[in-house]
Amino acid sequence: MAAATVDSEITKIDKYSILLPTYNERENLPIIIWLIMKYLDNSGYDYEVIIIDDGSPDGTLEVAKQLQKLYGTSKIVLRPREKKLGLGTAYVHGIQHATGNFIIIMDADLSHHPKFIPKFIELQRKHDFDLISGTRYKGGGGVHGWDFKRKLISRGANFITQLLLRPGASDLTGSFRLYKKDVLLKLIDSCVSKGYVFQMEMILRARQLDYSIGEVPITFVDRVYGESKLGGSEIVQFAKALLYLFATT
Numbered sequence: 001m002a003a004a005t006v007d008s009e010i011t012k013i014d015k016y017s018i019l020l021p022t023y024n025e026r027e028n029l030p031i032i033i034w035l036i037m038k039y040l041d042n043s044g045y046d047y048e049v050i051i052i053d054d055g056s057p058d059g060t061l062e063v064a065k066q067l068q069k070l071y072g073t074s075k076i077v078l079r080p081r082e083k084k085l086g087l088g089t090a091y092v093h094g095i096q097h098a099t100g101n102f103i104i105i106m107d108a109d110l111s112h113h114p115k116f117i118p119k120f121i122e123l124q125r126k127h128d129f130d131l132i133s134g135t136r137y138k139g140g141g142g143v144h145g146w147d148f149k150r151k152l153i154s155r156g157a158n159f160i161t162q163l164l165l166r167p168g169a170s171d172l173t174g175s176f177r178l179y180k181k182d183v184l185l186k187l188i189d190s191c192v193s194k195g196y197v198f199q200m201e202m203i204l205r206a207r208q209l210d211y212s213i214g215e216v217p218i219t220f221v222d223r224v225y226g227e228s229k230l231g232g233s234e235i236v237q238f239a240k241a242l243l244y245l246f247a248t249t
Helices: 003-012 030-042 058-071 087-095 112-127 148-165 181-190 196-206 232-248
Strands: 016-021 046-053 074-077 102-105 130-135 142-144 177-180 214-215 220-222
Touching: 003 112, 016 030, 016 087, 016 112, 030 046, 030 112, 030 142, 046 058, 058 074, 087 102, 087 181, 087 196, 102 112, 102 181, 112 130, 177 181, 177 196, 181 196, 196 214, 214 232
Parallel strands: 016 046, 016 102, 046 074, 130 214, 142 220
Antiparallel strands: 102 177, 130 177
């Protein structure tokens, strides 16, 4: 009875701030917001969605404003910026306005399905993990919508990072995660990488700082609308960062 009471108290206290950095996501944003509402409302968890739009020229912010009118300002929080300033700074910007004690980061392009969020929360509560990472590479996780070449590159990059860095997690480059808010702030403060490599360094710094990491298998789906933002420059950046992290972690 006492345990049930404690669990009930935790449920009332915990709040989850979902950070959604966006850039040209006007087609995807209404769908991802609807899915978040569906799975989080059904779960009964207290949450908010913070949309951090980086000056999207396609009108993403206007769509976000309409969604805020539809769902309310307590659920949809708009914190736009004038231009693209990097993923790490987008998270810092979002955290500054987050009222939750847990932070969930995910992509707005429908590659991360909100149905996994309750699983993240359940696993975190069960073991009191400092962070939960969605993984494509173990326990039934996977990828849909990629051709063989892209899958091979992804698997190869992950294998090399595992071999060189021994991170204690199976998926370093994924960006679907749940953090204790204070842990995320400390990790961001300790990271120097920018862009896509930022996610990889976050896991490695967590290992260095002895934070506990849980993993939930997820299905990653290639973006439905719009173009992938991963290009040749990001691949070069990844290779350089891998060497840097190998030397410093």
